[in-house]
Amino acid sequence: MPKLDGKVAVITGATSGMGLATAKLFVAEGADVLITGRDRRRLDEAVASIGHNVTGVQADSGNLDDLARLAETVRERHGRVDVLFASAGLGSVSDPLGSITPDTFDALVGVNFRGTVFTVQYLLPLMSDGASIILNGTTSATKGIPGAGVYSASKAAVRSLARTWAAELKVRGIRVNVVSPGSIDTALFSTVSPEIREQITAAIPLGRLGSSEEIGAAALFLASADASFITGANLVVDGGFSQI
Template identity: 50%
Template structure:
């Protein structure tokens, strides 16, 4: 993994949903560049294994980003151990794909809860721990930029996250707290492999001008850039990490 020296020396970061996939890769990246990283996840056993993999600069706190009591406990634990945070990657969320006829009220609440409520209240609860000039990055999705059949609920939840990013960039401007988002395309994560067959994975790779699906480290590099001083003049921005997929407007998305 290439990285940019010591951009995060002395910095403390929080990554929600950090026990696998893009969250875990971002934890590795920030630690490689000098940060201390707090990672969260609902599955304590998996979280503990990830923290052991990350090493001594990592600290795990189990909890559900959609549970406000868990978020209060998270904020209190971080305040007690570190005093403040410099970076927040609001990464926790779920993918859910079905036609509009298949969406139930329960599923609607689950997806909106995970993808919008979780991000919104994570930021609300953590905000008192962020000093002026801190950085927030939110995980959105390429789906908000395209009309993809079978993704109405998921894409709507991520479009809301996109507008949350812009509104908070304006709201937190007096404190010079930057708020940006990443919109990953098809990324090779455990969830991606569980949702798509090998044939389907090859199919979506062929749609990208890059000729491949992305990796979690591709996303981690983008998050690290947005969170760093290298992006000091980048605010309210959504960075598409999709290999050019949305730029070409592919119509055969699956």
């Protein structure tokens, strides 16, 4: 039996990379999925690539009006949410102390932290008892990565939210967990020089970058009954980079 048979899942930031890979896997495992993205063309392409049991909602996770519209769309189409993967996020590792701008700070905190808070809050009234909430973290939250201070702090805040929300929502049986990717072979790495890519890969104990599909598999585990006794946890998927 499919792991998410009959479930309604919402995945934000799912027009490419980890979010899109997760959406495809969730649909393959029986879920009806709503995905979001800021760009209409890319959103339509993502919906077409998934093929069935998917709805695209143009939304920016940093925009509260968009989140309200997302919640209303979910209410109209399905009336509930069984799985929420707050995947939308921004990353930057080129902002060392001394060069951080207010615009960079506001963008990273606005989407990664504020956006996560209000994505969950707007959809919470639609969450089924026993539902699963998955937040998108990063291994950078526990490592000192030069140039990534604001990004890492915004994701460390997400880790803290999971603990607090797991305690607050336990009365409804709603599980809240984090999946924390390490270096994943997404479009971002196509802009990285071969030398930097080699350095990053060499620092990973398993000797390679991760794939978006591996993050999707981790999210599927946390979404499914396989993780029914797991809440408040941080599932690290980084080839051992932050663990060894």
